[in-house]
Amino acid sequence: MIGPYVGWVEQSIRTQPPGPRRRPPAGTAAEAAVPGPAGPPDSRLRPSRPRTAAGVRPVPPKARLRLPLHFGARERPRSGRPARLTAIGTGVVALAGTVLLAAVDRALFDGLGVLFGIGYLVVCFQLAVRVRFADLAAAPISGPIAFAVALLLFGPVAAPGVTGQVVALASGLALRATWLFSGTGLAGVIVAARFVAQRRLRRGRVNG
Numbered sequence: 001m002i003g004p005y006v007g008w009v010e011q012s013i014r015t016q017p018p019g020p021r022r023r024p025p026a027g028t029a030a031e032a033a034v035p036g037p038a039g040p041p042d043s044r045l046r047p048s049r050p051r052t053a054a055g056v057r058p059v060p061p062k063a064r065l066r067l068p069l070h071f072g073a074r075e076r077p078r079s080g081r082p083a084r085l086t087a088i089g090t091g092v093v094a095l096a097g098t099v100l101l102a103a104v105d106r107a108l109f110d111g112l113g114v115l116f117g118i119g120y121l122v123v124c125f126q127l128a129v130r131v132r133f134a135d136l137a138a139a140p141i142s143g144p145i146a147f148a149v150a151l152l153l154f155g156p157v158a159a160p161g162v163t164g165q166v167v168a169l170a171s172g173l174a175l176r177a178t179w180l181f182s183g184t185g186l187a188g189v190i191v192a193a194r195f196v197a198q199r200r201l202r203r204g205r206v207n208g
Contacts, residue, residue, distance in 0.1 A: 084132035094142040095149060097123040102150035112155060112172070117179035120147060124183035128190035133198055140187040147180055148173065 085093060101119035105112050120143070127139040151172040157164050173180060 085130050087135040087138040090127050090131050090138040091142040094127055094146040098146035098150045102154040106154045120179055120183045124187040128187040136191045136195055139191050140184055143184050143187055
């Protein structure tokens with residue numbers, strides 16, 4: 001009884017039409033249809049760069065290194081205010097300017113005369129104007145020191161030795177006392193005016 005039944009089941013399975021096949025997911029079919037090298041998704045989408053004979057990929061024009069048009073830091077916008085000098089800077093500028101003027105006057109006129117005096121006035125004026133507020137006292141002090149150094153270097157010496165230099169310095173200061181006091185007084189007046197103006201400005205800010 002069992003044998004004919006088994007044979008009938010096998011015959012029905014063979015004669016039964018095949019059913020509908022299951023379709024794979026859309027993502028799997030799309031990936032299988034598009035051939036590409038194995039790797040991350042980004043490498044498939046980006047076109048491969050051509051290689052040269054040496055095996056090195058050429059660098060695109062946009063990725064090449066561009067040299068800057070100017071070297072160093074960029075220039076800061078100028079605010080229009082003059083540069084301020086510190087106490088050391090004031091002494092250096094006073095010494096350099098006064099000695100240079102003395103050397104030029106000595107080379108042109110064989111002595112320290114009107115050119116040296118007028119130049120000393122200009123140096124004292126610039127020092128008093130450009131020194132910063134915290135170092136106002138450096139302007140009227142550094143001027144006479146630079147004046148004395150210029151006399152020691154380029155002034156006439158009557159006798160050799162230390163005594164002769166001291167006598168020549170004293171006589172040079174006495175003969176050019178007008179220029180010395182004029183330049184030093186000009187620097188003192190400008191410094192005092194700046195000090196008073198700054199104090200009034202600070203008081204106005206506090207009271208306002």
